[in-house]
Amino acid sequence: MTSNYNSIMETRDIISLISKIREKVNRFIVAEMGKHGIDGIGTSHGDIIYALFKKPRLTMADISKSIRKDKSTVTALVDKLVRLGYVTKERDREDTRIVYVALTDKGSELKPIFESISKEMLDLFYLNISEKEKEELLHVLKKIYSNF
Amino acid sequence: MTSNYNSIMETRDIISLISKIREKVNRFIVAEMGKHGIDGIGTSHGDIIYALFKKPRLTMADISKSIRKDKSTVTALVDKLVRLGYVTKERDREDTRIVYVALTDKGSELKPIFESISKEMLDLFYLNISEKEKEELLHVLKKIYSNF
C-alpha cells in the first residue's frame, strides 16, 4: 500500500521533474543573457538566433519548424529581433511570398556569448552525471518521446 | 571530430527532448480533456484542480506554490475556474486577506475523469519503459534538478 503509493508518486514525479528542469534551464539562460547585457530577449528569440548560427539564412517557415512555434508567433518574435537590430528580413525575388531572415553584424556578435552561455549551462546540467548516465538518459527519453 | 560533434549534439539533444516531451504531454492532456467535454481549460487550470483533489481547500498562495505560477497568474486562472463553475473563492473570517479556493460539486465530478486521463497518459508515457529504466531516469533527473 505504502510502497504502491510511493510508486505512483514517483512515476508522476518524473513528469513534474521534467517541467521543473525545463523551467530552471530557461531561467538560467535568460539570467545569463542578462549578465551579458542581452535584455528583452527570451529563450524563443534565442532559439531563432541559434538556428541562424547554424544556417545563415532561414525562411519564416524554417524557423517555425525549427523552434516548434506557430508561424504567427515567429512573425512577432522575428519582428522584435529586427527592432533590436539582431536580424533582417528580406523577400525572395523569385517567390515574393517567401521571407528570408538573416543575422546582422550585431546579431552575429552574439555567437561567442551564446556559445559561452550554452557551455556553462551544459556543464551545470551534466555536473556529476556520468557518461553512462547520459547515454541511459538519452536512450530512455528517446523511447518516451516516441511513445506519443 | 565526427564523434565529438555527435557527442555535443547528443548532450544538447537531451534538453531539446525534455522540452519536446513536455509539449507532447501537455498536448495529450488538453486533447484528452477535450474528449471528455472539458474545454476552455489548459494544463495550468488542471494543475489547480488536481491540487484541490489532494487537499479540499487551498489559499491562493498555496496554489501559486503548488503549480509554480505567479500569484497574479493564479488570480486569473482561478477566476476562470470560478466562472466555469469548478471552484469557489471564500475569504477567511479571521484573516480577511486570505482567500480559500475549493472545488464545487461540478469541480469534484472531474476527479474520475482526471484520474482516467492521468492513467492513460502515464501508461503511454511509460510504455516499453522497464522498472529499472524508470528508476534510473528518476535518479538522473533528480541529480540534474539539483544541479541548478
Place this chain on the structure above:
DNA sequence: AGTAAATAGTTTGATATCAAATCAAATGGG
C-alpha cells in the same frame, strides 16, 4: 497606542503564444 513593515491577493501593463482569418502570390487542372 501608534506606526512602519510585512503579507495576501488583486490590478495593471507588457509580452509570448496559439489559432483562425486574411492577404498576396504561386501552382495545378480543365
Place this chain on the structure above:
DNA sequence: CCCATTTGATTTGATATCAAACTATTTACT
C-alpha cells in the same frame, strides 16, 4: 488561358504569464 486551390506570411483576437504597482489587512516594534 482561366480559375480554384494551395502556399507563405501576416493580421487579428484571445489567453496565459510574469512582474511591478497597488489595496487592504495583519504583524511587529517602539
